Amino acid sequence: MIKRQVLLYYLCISLLLFGCADPKILERVSLAILVGYDVEEEDKVTATVALRTVNQELQSVVSIASQTEKTSKGTRIKASLDSTKQIVAGQLRVILLGKKLAESGINEALHTTKMNSEMSSGLYFAIVDGETKPLIEKKYENISDIGQHIFYLLDHNIEEQTILSSTLHETVRDSYSPYIDMALPLLVQDEDDVHISGLAIFNGDKMVGKLVGSDPFYVVLVREKYNAGSIQLSIPGEPFKNLSDEIPDEIAMAIDSIFSKRKIELLNKDTPEFEIDVKVEGRILEIPPSITTEDPEVIKKLETEVEKKFEREISRIIKKTQELNSDVFGFGEVYKAHVGTKNVDKKKWKELYPTIKVNANVTVKLLRNGVFD
């Protein structure tokens, strides 16, 4: 009994001797929200940070700090010299990488980020078509906080599945796997705005190209399931000419509430040949009024045309990625699952990928067509 009490006292005293943890009191630190990395000459990296600090007038202000150093931690130390408050990275939401840096390889940036225990695994990566420094430093008329703006820009687009999700967790997962390549959101700086232009696609850790326009839609269609996607597309007007004289050559239509399921199967190990089965259900949102959607025959025709369009587009994008040797769809994962890791390594898959044959097979079902019928 006495022994136990003595032990307890020792425990208490030793706990007190641990001392306090290193406090980072919220209003006494500068929170980095957005970081952009650009490559400079002589292996140096320029880091541009959007910082949020609270000033004595009770206002939270955003300031920008930029430093060039050999390591990213080095840039942080240097930036601290300019700052009145300690700079901490725990609230970091987005890391932007300049195009030049992405083309020379992003492994180092990924590595330093995931090494830092402060960082959330939910922060987003994005590539800037150009340099990050001018994008972050510019004073936009309608954007008061560039960090928050870019975070929300990426966040809601990822939520709506217009682009692939690029959290630290997922990006690191893709970068580790030899059988799939990364595809990160691509941002573009405009006159007075920042917007997403598409996906930057990678071969290994190096950016090799980009998919713009409606291309990201098809990448998501093959890689993931849609819960509520939407797309605007144009199909040839030729099959509908009999309906009315006003039918244009190209029918522009929009489909939303898209639910999709996809299945990739390996048909032949040797060639190798794949088959993609995609089932799409959706609702017609917009279509020229001359096309009578009340008629089931017309709907059937529309469905076939949309299927053809989807198949064409998917094949085209796959061909493009094969030219760039960037397997963003993850055919390698399927292949590996069939032949085993022993028979295919990264190098071999990189040699195989440009030669694979893919048959896209899309079934489209247009469930509803608006509120009126």
Place this chain on the structure above:
Amino acid sequence: MFNKKKKNNKEQITNEQTEMQEPTKHYSKNELKQTLEILSKEEFINLIKEKINSPSDFIIKNVTDEITIVYIDNLIEVKSLTDLTIPTLQNISDPTPQTIKEKLPLAQIDISNKLDILIYELLEGAALIHTKENAEIIIAKISSYQSRGLSAPENESQVIGSQVGFNESLATNISLIRRFVTSPNLCNEKFEVGEDTITSISLIYIKGVASEEQVNTIRQRIESLDVSGLIDSAILAELIDDSSKTVFPQMLLTERPDRFCDGLLSGKIGIMMNGSSMGIVTPVAFIEFFHSKEDQNLRWQIGTMLRLLRLFAMIFSIFLTPIYVAALTYHYEIISQTLIVPLSESRAIVPFPPILEALLLELIIELLREAGSRLPTKVGQTVGIVGGIVIGTAAVEAGITSNILIIFVALSALASFTTPNYVMANIIRFLRFPIIILAGIWGFLGIMLAVCFLLIHLLRLTSLGAPYLAPLYPTRLKDLPNSLIRLPLSIISRQAVNTRKGDEESTKQKDSKKVSE
């Protein structure tokens, strides 16, 4: 183990008492244990006077030459003395104790020649009737006990359900209990505790429902009590509970007869004490302190919702301020982006670190509560206004605290008041302080340390040998429908497993089942 502790306790108390008292006239029970011989009137009066230190309210009445009545003023009912006793006595021709006992129109009359009994009864409010040339004295119990009428329970009020509460008279309380439980199996064992107060204690349980083992334990604990005085049942509960080191009460104090009887029906043991309006119910589990009798009077869906609400309020109340302190001091990472701007803006000009800020505000709230509860109602309202509006607003404007913390502290104080049991509500408010300090020193690590400590402590506690955290751990599936939630009455088992009968009986039942198979 238990006995030893209690004895030490007793010795301490008695030692203190003797030191305080003057050493001269103090009679122990043994000294008074003498049998009276035939005494003359004067001798008897002098003896009694001497033994009770001749108080000024000691009254001697000579009825006839042969009959004398002595009593203590104010303790007896004067009406039955003047209207019933004295006229009857005057008309008795042959005054022997037996005839007087037969003829007196009173309900309770005893005859004794034991001095200690006589003194005790005299002090309880009996009139002693001395007759010439008889050693035996008649004890006419005509005590008048001043007690307030039955009123609604103030501390455990409820909307639906009986509106009667216990009062300070043991007799009234027991009659209340007997009105609820008419079963002949309702046992009422009487004890007298306290050398000076000689307080009556009733041990109440339903035979066949309550566990014999637990009844024996509690009986033994009460019998081995050796204190000079007991004033309230709260003190009694502390003296006879399992562990006196912990802050958590292991016996439930209630002023509601319906709750008391509900406990009896589910196999718990009740203790009532004369002079106290609180009954003790034991054994109880931790969860039961968050139950109100009203949960059972409402529909089960609403009852469940209320119970879950209280449980949530308890956790909320303990951990909200510590989480604020930990998050703002160490873990700014977990604050969501939408909250970080208003949080840091409201903290911007506060000169203290979050831990001091939180402790200061919690202290202010506790001061307000304490001031409000000790003052008369009218002044109490003023305190509320001064505290809530003036101090609250001024503190924020002066930049001593942040707006958001004021909301948090007020919310957690409010949440702590949802606990139906006053004792437990106090503990929940008290628990917050060490956890805030730990959160201020080690952040979430400190909070986890406190949680672990609390859990281990609660797991080790027992109430009359029954596990305190039951039915959560050890898991008693049968009791779960009436613990965190309240399911329909058809599902709830009447007897709590905590109070189930000893292992002997259950093994016997098993054996008999085996035989029958």
